[in-house]
Amino acid sequence: MKTQGMTVADGTFIYSTSYGRTNRSNIYTVDEGATEIDPTARCYRAPSMTQGITDHNGRLYVLNESGAAKFADPPPRNDVRHVHEADVADAVDF
16 A cells, blocks of 8 residues: 555565655565565655665665655655665565
8 A cells, every 4th residue: 555666675575655745654574475464564664755666786775756846835744855775684684
C-alpha cells in the first residue's frame, strides 16, 4: 500500500511508501517469497514524500519528491532536497 518505489537487494524486497505532504513515510524490508507484511518484515520511519529507491553497489538511495518546486506551496512536512543513502546491509540485516 502507498508504494512509491521498490528495489531488491540480497533477496530482500525494499519498499518506499508515502502518502501525503504531512504524513511520514516508511521504508519496509520484506524477505523474498513473502506474500504479505509478516513478522519478518521490518519498518523504518522516513521523512514525508519518499519516492524512488534503489540499490547500487551495496548502497541504498532514496529520493524525496518534497524537494521539488511543484510541492513548495503549501510546504511539505519535510523539505528534503538531497538523496538519502545508507548501506544496504543496514536495512537488510537487523
